[in-house]
Amino acid sequence: MTKFLYFGDPHIRGTNPRNRTDSYPEAWKAKLREIWALGKLHQVDAFLQPGDTFDLPDVANSVLNDAADVFSEAPAPIYTTAGNHDIPGYNVAAFGNTSLRLLERIVPQLRVVNDPAKAVLFGPGAIPEVALTFTPYSGNIDRDGYGYSPENEPVGDAYRLHIAHGMLIDHTPPFDRFTLVQEVKTTAQMVFTGHDHTGYGIYRRGDGVIFCNPGSLTRLSASQGEISRTIQAALITIEGGQGNIELLPLQSAKPGEEVLDRSRIEKDQQRQYAMENFAALIQTAGGERVRLDINQIIEAVAEKEGVAPEVVRLALEKIEAARMAEGR
Ligand SMILES: [Mn+2]
Numbered sequence: 236m237t238k239f240l241y242f243g244d245p246h247i248r249g250t251n252p253r254n255r256t257d258s259y260p261e262a263w264k265a266k267l268r269e270i271w272a273l274g275k276l277h278q279v280d281a282f283l284q285p286g287d288t289f290d291l292p293d294v295a296n297s298v299l300n301d302a303a304d305v306f307s308e309a310p311a312p313i314y315t316t317a318g319n320h321d322i323p324g325y326n327v328a329a330f331g332n333t334s335l336r337l338l339e340r341i342v343p344q345l346r347v348v349n350d351p352a353k354a355v356l357f358g359p360g361a362i363p364e365v366a367l368t369f370t371p372y373s374g375n376i377d378r379d380g381y382g383y384s385p386e387n388e389p390v391g392d393a394y395r396l397h398i399a400h401g402m403l404i405d406h407t408p409p410f411d412r413f414t415l416v417q418e419v420k421t422t423a424q425m426v427f428t429g430h431d432h433t434g435y436g437i438y439r440r441g442d443g444v445i446f447c448n449p450g451s452l453t454r455l456s457a458s459q460g461e462i463s464r465t466i467q468a469a470l471i472t473i474e475g476g477q478g479n480i481e482l483l484p485l486q487s488a489k490p491g492e493e494v495l496d497r498s499r500i501e502k503d504q505q506r507q508y509a510m511e512n513f514a515a516l517i518q519t520a521g522g523e524r525v526r527l528d529i530n531q532i533i534e535a536v537a538e539k540e541g542v543a544p545e546v547v548r549l550a551l552e553k554i555e556a557a558r559m560a561e562g563r
Contacts (some may be wrong), residue, residue, distance in 0.1 A: 236474040237357045237365045239269035240274040242266075243430045244287035244318060244429040249298040254457035256495045260301065265487040266452050267305050270468055273483060275310045275472055280357055282311060285429030286318025286372060286400035286449070293391060294334045298339075306342040313345045316369035318400040318429065320559065325552065327371050351386040356393065365473050366393040367425070372430070374552070376401040376411045383428075384421040391503050395475045397423035403446065405435040416446045425471070425478045437469075437480050446479075448496075454491055457500050462491030529554060 244266065249258045274282055289302070306313065317327055321335045325348055330336055331548045349357060358364030360440045368385035376382040378439040382401040389395065402413040403426070416438045419426075434450030449469045454461045466488030470481045530551055537547045 236472065237284050237344070237394075238277060238473075239281050239471040240270060240279045240447065241279065241283045241285075241398075241427055241471055242270050242430060243285060243434065245284070245319075245452045246287055246290040246320065246455055247294070247298060247302050248290035248321055249295055249301070249464060252455050254409045254496045254498050255494055257455075257489065258348070259453070260298075262487075262489070262494065263453055264301070264305050266466070266485055268308065269485050269487040270452075271309050273468060273470075279311055279470075279516055282309060282313040283314060283367070283398060283427065283471070284315040285398050285427060286316045287320040287433065288315055288318070288338070289334050290320055292321060292329075292333045292335075299337060300333050301443050302338055303341045306338065306345055309342075309344055311344070312396075313342075314367065314369070315345070315347055316398065316400055317320040317347065317349050317371035319372040322372065324556065325372065325374050327373050330371075334364040350544070351384075351397075354385065354387045354390055354393075356390060358393070363390050363393040366390045366395050368397045370397070370399040370401065372400040377403075378415045380419050383414065383419045383426050387422055389422070392476060394425070394476060394478060395423040396471070396473070396478070398427045399427055400430050402430050403428040403448065404431050405438050405446075407414070419446075423478075425473075427469070432456075433464055436482065445478055445480065449482055452485075457495040457497060459500070460540065462495050464491070464496070 245263055249458045268284065317335060319325060321333055322328050330349060335347060339345050349371040349457055351368050351370045354366040354368050356363035356366055368387060370382045376399065379535050382399045383397060383403055383481065385395055385397050403419060404413055404415055405416050421444060422446065428448045429451060431448060432451035432455065435447040436449065436486070438446040438447065446539055447469055449467045450464055452466065466485045468485060470483055472479045533547060533550055
């Protein structure tokens with residue numbers, strides 16, 4: 236039997252996100268320590284995590300030191316991969332220059348796996364029971380469903396558990412870059428993801444593949460979904476070629492209403508309402524609505540001017556990167 240404890244994007248940082256009313260650094264430390272305690276209680280073989288360990292590719296030394304202290308307390312190895320927040324400009328080749336790489340050097344039990352063709356093997360004796368693979372965030376993830384399949388040769392009968400930092404979700408969102416669990420192609424038997432902080436819990440597909448995103452470890456934005464969701468980890472048990480997942484709520488996570496300032500949402504809603512009123516005022520002569528979404532503006536201009544799709548994609552990715560500072 237092999238057991239793991241999985242937890243979503245920690246987004247370690249030394250300052251409070253703008254909507255947090257408690258101490259964010261104290262919150263992530265308490266949650267990680269509870270995760271370690273749960274792992275010890277359930278005697279897991281390793282902790283697994285989908286990336287966005289840090290909120291930024293290069294954090295302050297004080298934050299790196301705090302993270303190193305807490306990670307060093309983990310009672311079992313921790314495996315993760317690079318999330319979009321861990322690397323500069325979506326460039327996983329620059330991983331060597333990041334704070335996450337430094338953390339990996341400082342903390343002996345932390346390993347960052349960025350090659351989907353390299354499996355980490357677990358199991359009693361010489362026969363591996365589980366082959367664990369990771370796909371880091373990159374410009375390719377979610378393009379034609381990319382990112383959710385191991386790229387190694389199967390290792391005997393080892394159970395194939397794959398973890399990716401991508402937008403794998405169970406419903407169609409109001410943005411373009413995503414992959415649906417219902418449609419994704421994978422040779423894995425179990426697929427875990429982060430990136431989408433809300434998570435959808437557990438999804439068991441008709442073909443037997445199990446998908447899970449329990450949500451991120453911390454509440455970063457004051458959206459309704461972030462306020463109301465349960466902060467939880469996932470206990471994974473693999474035995475006799477069968478995989479099982481149990482979601483474990485974290486006791487150290489304070490209720491969303493206690494740590495997130497809702498007045499900000501209300502202000503944002505008022506702003507959105509004012510923008511819509513403004514748009515209605517300046518409708519074009521043809522009655523066409525004025526575009527207020529920056530992505531739509533860029534796509535509309537590009538279409539008019541005949542800009543190459545690659546240039547448009549780069550521009551949108553730069554904007555997306557700038558938006559990340561707001562937290563996703
Ligand atoms: Mn994230």
